[in-house]
Amino acid sequence: MCENLKINRSLFFLPLICRQCSTRPNVVTEKSKNILRELASQYGMKKIYITSTLRTPEEQARAMYNNIANGRVIRYAAPGAEVTRICQNGIVSSV
Numbered sequence: 001m002c003e004n005l006k007i008n009r010s011l012f013f014l015p016l017i018c019r020q021c022s023t024r025p026n027v028v029t030e031k032s033k034n035i036l037r038e039l040a041s042q043y044g045m046k047k048i049y050i051t052s053t054l055r056t057p058e059e060q061a062r063a064m065y066n067n068i069a070n071g072r073v074i075r076y077a078a079p080g081a082e083v084t085r086i087c088q089n090g091i092v093s094s095v
Contacts, residue, residue, distance in 0.1 A: 018050035027053045 018028055028050060040048050055063065061083075067074055068087045076084060 017047060018053070 036048050036050075040046075052063070064074075064076075064080070064083060065087060068084060069091060074080075074084070
């Protein structure tokens with residue numbers, strides 16, 4: 001499906017907001033951005049927010065901690081769920 005995607009040139013004006021793209025401009029490829037724009041257009045979305053991309057282990061740990069500390073529960077696979085459980089216990093224990 002995505003390989004044969006024809007990009008509507010008017011979609012290039014659809015705002016694509018990516019927090020990490022300013023510090024890592026190549027983290028999201030143009031092909032990926034174009035696919036996202038096309039999908040957003042098909043679903044009537046006016047803006048695209050990319051909230052997460054490739055992270056270093058330290059950045060991932062910080063993001064997970066911030067989510068947990070702010071009460072946002074993310075459903076991670078087993079390894080991430082274990083990290084979440086240990087972190088939540090540490091926060092409760094004030095470790």
